[in-house]
Amino acid sequence: MENRHKDLGLSNEKLLQMYETMLLSRRIDERMWLLNRSGKIPFVISCQGQEAAQVGAAFALDPEKDFALPYYRDVGVVLTFGMTAKELMLSGFAKAEDPNSGGRQMPGHFGQKKNRIVTGSSPVTTQVPHAVGLALAGKMEGKDLVTFVTFGEGSSNQGDFHEGANFAGVHKLPVIFMCENNKYAISVPIEKQLGCAKVSDRAIGYGMPGITVDGNDPLEVYKVTKEAVDRARKGEGPTLIETVSYRFTAHSSDDDDRVYRTQDEVTEAKTKDSIVTFAEYLKHFGILTDEMEIAMNDRIMSIVNEATDYAENAPYADPESALKYVYGEE
Numbered sequence: 499m500e501n502r503h504k505d506l507g508l509s510n511e512k513l514l515q516m517y518e519t520m521l522l523s524r525r526i527d528e529r530m531w532l533l534n535r536s537g538k539i540p541f542v543i544s545c546q547g548q549e550a551a552q553v554g555a556a557f558a559l560d561p562e563k564d565f566a567l568p569y570y571r572d573v574g575v576v577l578t579f580g581m582t583a584k585e586l587m588l589s590g591f592a593k594a595e596d597p598n599s600g601g602r603q604m605p606g607h608f609g610q611k612k613n614r615i616v617t618g619s620s621p622v623t624t625q626v627p628h629a630v631g632l633a634l635a636g637k638m639e640g641k642d643l644v645t646f647v648t649f650g651e652g653s654s655n656q657g658d659f660h661e662g663a664n665f666a667g668v669h670k671l672p673v674i675f676m677c678e679n680n681k682y683a684i685s686v687p688i689e690k691q692l693g694c695a696k697v698s699d700r701a702i703g704y705g706m707p708g709i710t711v712d713g714n715d716p717l718e719v720y721k722v723t724k725e726a727v728d729r730a731r732k733g734e735g736p737t738l739i740e741t742v743s744y745r746f747t748a749h750s751s752d753d754d755d756r757v758y759r760t761q762d763e764v765t766e767a768k769t770k771d772s773i774v775t776f777a778e779y780l781k782h783f784g785i786l787t788d789e790m791e792i793a794m795n796d797r798i799m800s801i802v803n804e805a806t807d808y809a810e811n812a813p814y815a816d817p818e819s820a821l822k823y824v825y826g827e828e
Contacts, residue, residue: 499782502717506724510785514794516557516716517776517786520549522798523574524773526583529802530590530605534751538810539590543606544747545573548678550772551741552648553578554719555676558727559646565632567616567625567647570606571678575648580613583801587809594815600823601815623649623658626675630662633671633736644672644730646723651740652683654697660704663738667704672730674723675738678713680745685758701738713741714772717779744770 503513527546533539545552552574556566561579568575573586585597592601597610598617609617616632618625629647636643653659654677666673677697681688694700701708707729711718719741726737744767748755755764780786 499779501783502721503783506717506721508717508720512557513780513785514790516553516720517780518794518798519553519557519574519577520716520773520776521794522583522801523549523553523577525795525798525802526573526586526805529587529806531747531751533590533806539605540592541604542590542751543570543604544745544750545571547744547746547767547771548680548713548741549574550716550776551676551678551713551719551743554716555646555648555674555723555739555741557716558720558723559644560727561614563614563642564644564646564727565614565616565629567629567632567645568608568618569622569625569648569650569653569678570608570618571650572608572648575646576608576610576613576615579610579615581608581610581615583805584808585610587805588812591809591812592814593809593812595812600819602823623653623656625649626653626658626662627665629673629675630666630671633666633673634669637669637671642731644674644727646674646676648676648678650683651677651679651681651688651691651697652686653677654700655683655691660700663700663704663706663736666736667706670733670735672733673736674726674730675736676723677738677740679740679742680713681742682745682749682755682759684749684753685755687758696740698738698740704736704738706736706738708738708740710740710742713743714770714775716772716776743772746771 527544530542534542556575556578566579588596589598589605607618608615629645633645696710698708698710709722
């Protein structure tokens with residue numbers, strides 16, 4: 499097995515942080531499904547199968563000065579940028595302390611000013627022109643910032659993506675467009691979505707590099723994102739990255755994926771689960787041991803348990819506050 503982290507300048511400590519963030523993301527997501535199925539939270543839209551892409555990319559950014567504009571699956575991204583398990587659970591339970599919307603929006607609509615996570619919206623892909631506008635503002639003000647925006651391959655067919663990408667290409671803006679291609683736009687398979695072979699093929703039309711990488715390999719995603727960040731900081735403009743992975747769960751807790759894909763297909767995809775393969779890589783180089791992995795999982799489960807208990811017992815927003823944040827207040 500080739501030692502790739504050395505060439506990337508990633509320390510053992512950083513690699514363990516990446517793995518722990520991926521594992522925390524998975525365990526939060528799994529707990530959300532249990533809570534949904536037991537009738538305690540109303541909705542889940544899952545990140546399972548996409549953690550390597552999310553965490554690998556987010557670790558290449560600087561949360562102190564860059565901005566994340568995540569799409570609804572990006573638990574790994576928002577955890578890297580500073581959101582906590584407790585805050586994600588407060589969102590799941592729609593409690594008053596939910597930092598995203600004060601319990602007013604379904605989970606996955608991430609937004610947290612202090613951690614530079616720009617609020618998402620229900621119509622898909624609207625975060626793309628927002629990321630481009632933020633990058634334009636940063637460039638006009640002479641700020642050293644990069645905007646990182648993610649979306650699914652279904653979203654790459656929306657006008658928002660094409661308009662945003664074109665504008666960013668024309669003005670050489672510091673934007674990283676990352677398409678998390680998980681093979682399905684709800685029930686529509688990738689071969690019915692694209693006229694070209696890859697989402698990244700579209701980059702040439704907008705004057706930017708387009709790269710497709712294995713979304714199950716956090717080191718490869720880190721590498722291409724870091725290169726894109728460096729280009730953006732040097733004023734060389736945007737990049738389109740396509741990470742190819744697979745969505746292990748149904749589109750959401752309201753979807754029945756058995757009507758459009760087979761269980762054998764899902765089972766086969768899970769043989770490439772990044773939680774397993776990245777752990778194997780780390781163990782091969784003696785960075786992670788079985789004992790460390792057990793201790794890490796125990797620590798994460800206590801965090802998830804504490805977050806669940808706190809959020810379940812936290813107060814809901816007062817009914818009288820329903821119109822707060824809707825209209826301007828004196």
